[in-house]
Every structure is written in structure tokens, then in C-alpha cells.
Amino acid sequence: MAQASGRQAVDESTLRLNFESIMPNPNLSTFSPAELVPSSQTERTRFGRDVIAGLRQEARRLSPKYFYDVAGSALFDRICELPEYYPTRTEIGILRDNAKAIAEVVGPNAEVVEFGAGSLTKIRLLFDAFAAGEAPLRYMPVDISGEHLHMAARRLQAEYPALQIQPVVADYTMPLILPKAAADSGKRVGFFPGSSLGNFQPDEALEFLRLAARLLQGGGLLVGVDLVKEPAVLHAAYNDDQGVTAAFNLNLLRRMNAELAADFDLNGFAHYAFYQAARQRVEMHLVSKLRQTVRIGEERFDFAEGDSILTEESHKFTVDSFRALAAAAGFSPGPVWIDEQRLFSVHWLVVR
Ligand code: AVI
Secondary structure: OOOHHHHOOOOHHHHHHHHHHOOOOOOHHHOOHHHOOOOHHHHHHHHHHHHHHHHHOOOOEOOHHHHOOHHHHHHHHHHHHOOOOOHHHHHHHHHHHOHHHHHHHHOOOOEEEEEOOOOOOHHHHHHOOOOOOOOOOEEEEEEOOHHHHHHHHHHHHHHOOOOEEOOEEOOOOOOOOOOOOOOOOOOEEEEEOOOHHHHOOHHHHHHHHHHHHHHOOOOEEEEEEEEOOOHHHHHHHOOOOOOHHHHHHHHHHHHHHHHHOEOOOHHHEEEEEEEEHHHOEEEEEEEEOOOEEEEEOOEEEEEOOOOEEEEEEEEOEOHHHHHHHHHHOOEEEEEEEEOOOOOEEEEEEEEO
8 A cells, every 4th residue: 555655664653552452452351442542633644644645746646545434444345245346255265165275274273463354254264264272372463443453353252262362453564563472372374365465556565575474484474365357357346336336435535525624526526447457457546527626624636627546556466476476575485275267366375
């Protein structure tokens, strides 16, 4: 996502937050997430700063990470259920069909770190695949949305009482500090499903994988990656008939109006998504339908008819191109599991 320049400079407040967030939390039910959630004012300031910087660029762009406010997350959940949006159900099928083989490479008593954990649904498929006595010992879901994460962690804890769950409220694209592995634990294993890696720009994807490799020393990473395919299939996935993806894209304007005192006219912009074959990526844009001026606080932005804001890149990979990227980041690519239609892939990468 479009925050590469900030990634190297470790944000002190984030680090402090990460450290507090990983403190052992044996009793999730009496735990108050409010202590760990960054103040919404801080988030808003960062959001505002990024938006202004993105809209000042010659080629205007916004980071896709800002799609996911409460309304945006609900719209994304609806996208995952759409007939045209194949990635979610295909990845779930791959995880289900290959759960035993995946459990084997992960090994017994693992410590699992999930990046951008969200609702913690896919991880259940993994946990259920282990033989008695071999299930992961500790689970550290990392997500920026603290309240949502803690609620999901509580639900998971009720289903898996023996599992030690330590939610980490943090931006997983920044360097993380995790607690030392317990003496009796197996490998430290990362889990990064959903092809979220595809939403990074290529240099950011490499940087994220490098950070992950450092964090997962002696272990590995299980990562879901969307595959290059027929453009018509990709086009349909990002231009659904019900207009849910369009609403998801336009919600970013509504969010800026609500949080940044902006005055975007939602009817003045159109959702536009297309597959750019040469770059193997889907691009989502918001295109101005007319000449207009938008105010964000004190700032003014002029749009000519047809001017666009790039809101998301969703990169697609071949098995080989992804394995080459992983190798460049310090992993030895291991087995890869793919559905019959070759829509989606799940890779096991071993830290070198
Ligand atoms: C979260 N991410 C992997 C989705 C994707 O397909 O790139 C986000 C999305 N954008 C539009 N539809 C779904």
C-alpha cells in the first residue's frame, strides 16, 4: 500500500503500541481494548495527511488501506460473497482441501502470526487440520483495527480454549516487535491470506516479505496469492453486477467527507476498474464525471472531467513470478497449492 516512504522510519508511537499490545493477555474476557486502540484523532491526522499528500501528486492516488472503516469493511465482506469475486471462496476451498498437507509443513506446536487478521475466519481452517496434541500453541493476530480484533479474538478464544491468543494492534506493514517464542513451541509461522499482498506496490511487497522473513526466523510463511488469468474474469470480479465494488470504492469519498471535513459529491465521481495486462494488475480509480472543485479543510483540489484518483492496485502473479519475489525477500519457496481452475494459489515459504 502507498506508505512505502514511511515504512523505514519506525514510528515511535506505533512501536510503543505494539509492545503494549503483545503483553500476555491471559484473560481476554476482562480485557479492555480501549487501552490499546490508537486514538481516533491520531488515525484521523494520519489519514488526512496521507490524503492531502496523495491528492497533491500529479497522478493522484490514495492508499487502499483507507477503504476499511466500518462501512468499508462491511462492504468488503459483501464483496467476498459476490458470485463474480472468486478469490475468497477459492482460497477457502484450497485451505480446506489441503489442510492436512499444510498442517504438516507448519509442524506441531507452532506459533502463528496472522497479518491483517480481520475477522479471524480463515485461521480456523488451519487450526482444525492438526492432529490432537499438535495444534498451534500460540496465535498472534495482527490488525490495525483494535476493537474489531479484540472482539474476534474473544470469539475465537471461546472456540479454542487451549490456544494462547495474543492480539497485536498494529499496522503490519511497519516493523513489529513480538514476544520471544516459548521454550516448548514449534516454528513461528506467518499467515497472510486473501492476496492482500497484491495490494502493495511491487517494492512494498518485497519490503513486507523481507520484514516477515526477519520476524519468522526458523519458520515460514503461508501466503495466499491471486493468479494471472483471463482478463474477463478479473474484470468481472472488480465490476460486479450489484455495484458492491463501486460502493466500496466510493465509500472512500464518504469517509473523507465524514472524517476530514471534505465536500466530495459522491454523484460527481464514477467507479472505474480495469485489468492492465502489461503490469499484471487490476487498477481501481474514482473518475471525476465533471469539472469540479473539492475542498478538504483548507485545501482545494480542482478536477477536470475525466480526472482520476487511483485508489487501489491489485497485483496478480504467476506461480513463478511470486516464487521469484519470495526468493528475493529471503525465503525458499516450498509447496504451492492451487485450485483446479488455477484461479488462486496458496504458497508455503521457508525462511532461509
Ligand atoms: C483485499 N484485497 C486483496 C482485495 C483485492 O481483490 O485486491 C480488495 C478488493 N478491491 C476490490 N475488490 C476487492
